Amino acid sequence: MDIKEIQSLIKFVAKSGASEVKLETDEIKITIRTGPGGSYPEATYVQQYPQPAQPAAPAPVAPAAPAAPQEEPKKESEDSKYITMKSPIIGTFYRKPSPDKPAFVEVGDTISKGDVLCVIEAMKLFNDIESEVSGKIIKVLVEDSSPVEFDQPLFLIDPS
Incomplete structure (x- = not known):
C-alpha cells in the first residue's frame, strides 16, 4: 500500500x-x-511490519553478523556528532520546489536556521520543511519523490 x-x-x-x-x-x-x-x-x-524471513536465510547471515557490529559502533560514533533532521509528517519527500528548479540544498551546502531543506506533500498540500539548526549538509538520507514516515531521518547536518 x-x-x-x-x-x-x-x-x-x-x-x-x-x-x-x-x-x-x-x-x-x-x-x-x-x-x-x-x-x-x-x-x-x-x-x-517486518517481512517474515525465510528459514534458510538466517543461517548464512549468522557468520556475517560479527563483522557488522564492529562496523556499526564506528559508524554511530562518526554520525553522533551530526544532527539528524527528521520528517515531522507522513507524505512524499521532494528535494526541489518544482521539477524544473534546482534542489533546495545539496550535500556540502551551508545552511542557517529556518532555511527550507525540502518539501513534503501530504494530502495535496506542500509543506516547507525548514532547518532547526545552522550547519552544513553532510548527507541526504531519502531519495527524491519517495514516501516518508513520521520521524524518518531526512538529512544529516554538521552543526559545527
Whole structure:
C-alpha cells in the first residue's frame, strides 16, 4: 500500500462518517479515527511490519553478523556528532520546489536556521520543511519523490 492509497483511504473514511476504521494486512496496520461528525481525520496511525524471513536465510547471515557490529559502533560514533533532521509528517519527500528548479540544498551546502531543506506533500498540500539548526549538509538520507514516515531521518547536518 503506497502513500496515495493511504491518503485516499483517509479521505474516504472522513466522508463516510465512520468514527474509526482499522485495516490490517501482513505488512501494514492502519487505524484511522475521525473527529466529531466524521468531518476530518483526528489521528492517523501507520505501522510497518517486518517481512517474515525465510528459514534458510538466517543461517548464512549468522557468520556475517560479527563483522557488522564492529562496523556499526564506528559508524554511530562518526554520525553522533551530526544532527539528524527528521520528517515531522507522513507524505512524499521532494528535494526541489518544482521539477524544473534546482534542489533546495545539496550535500556540502551551508545552511542557517529556518532555511527550507525540502518539501513534503501530504494530502495535496506542500509543506516547507525548514532547518532547526545552522550547519552544513553532510548527507541526504531519502531519495527524491519517495514516501516518508513520521520521524524518518531526512538529512544529516554538521552543526559545527
